Amino acid sequence: MATFHFDLVSPEKIAFSGEVEQVDIPGVEGDFGVMAGHSPLVASIRPGIMTVTANGKHEKIIVLGGLAEISENGLTVLADTATSMAELDRAAFAARIDEMEEKLKDEEPGSELDKAIARLDHFKVIQQHITSTGMH
Numbered sequence: 001m002a003t004f005h006f007d008l009v010s011p012e013k014i015a016f017s018g019e020v021e022q023v024d025i026p027g028v029e030g031d032f033g034v035m036a037g038h039s040p041l042v043a044s045i046r047p048g049i050m051t052v053t054a055n056g057k058h059e060k061i062i063v064l065g066g067l068a069e070i071s072e073n074g075l076t077v078l079a080d081t082a083t084s085m086a087e088l089d090r091a092a093f094a095a096r097i098d099e100m101e102e103k104l105k106d107e108e109p110g111s112e113l114d115k116a117i118a119r120l121d122h123f124k125v126i127q128q129h130i131t132s133t134g135m136h
Contacts, residue, residue, distance in 0.1 A: 002036035005074030006052065008061065008082055015061065015082040016052060023075055024051040025068050034068075034075050041070045045079065047122035060085045062126055090130065097123050 001021045008016040024033045026048025045066040052059045066079035100120045 003054075004034075004036040004038075007074070007076045008050075008052075008079060009077070010066075010079045010082040012081075015079070015084075016059075018054060020052055020054040020075075021056075022051075022053040023077075024053075025077070026050065026063065027068070034070055038070050038075075040072070041068070043068045045077065047119065047126060049085075049126060050077070050082075085130065093123075093126075093130070 003019040003021055006016060006018065006020045006023055007014065022033055022035050024031060025043070026046050028044040028046045031048070032043070045063055045068055047064045048062075050061045050063050052061060062081075062083045062085065063077070063079040064081040066077060066082075068075065068077045097120065100123065104120065
C-alpha cells in the first residue's frame with residue numbers, strides 16, 4: 001500500500017511524524033480518511049478519535065479539535081490536544097466531562113450553550129468509545 005508523510009502536532013509536542021498508509025480524522029463536517037494521493041484540503045477537526053495506520057498497525061489517538069491540512073507534502077494535523085489511547089488518564093477525562101456538565105447549568109440559552117452542549121456530546125462519545133474498547 002502506498003504511504004505518505006504525516007505530522008501530528010499539538011502545543012505540547014510532536015505526537016507523531018512519519019510515513020503512514022492511512023489516517024482517519026474526525027472532521028467537523030464529518031469523518032474522513034486520508035490516503036496517499038488525496039486531493040489538497042484544509043478541514044476543521046472536532047473532538048474525537050483519530051486512527052493512524054502505519055506498517056499495517058492501527059493507533060488510536062484522541063484529538064480535541066484542531067485543523068488538518070492535506071497537501072502534496074502529505075498531511076499535517078495541528079491538534080488542540082492529542083493523546084494516544086494508551087496514555088489517556090481516564091479519571092481525568094471523566095472529571096473533565098463532569099466539569100463541562102456543571103458549567104452547562106450556568107449557561108444562558110443561545111449559541112454559546114449550543115456549542116457547549118455539542119462539545120460535551122463529542123467528549124461523551126469519546127468516553128463511550130474508550131469504555132467499550134476495554135483498553136486498560
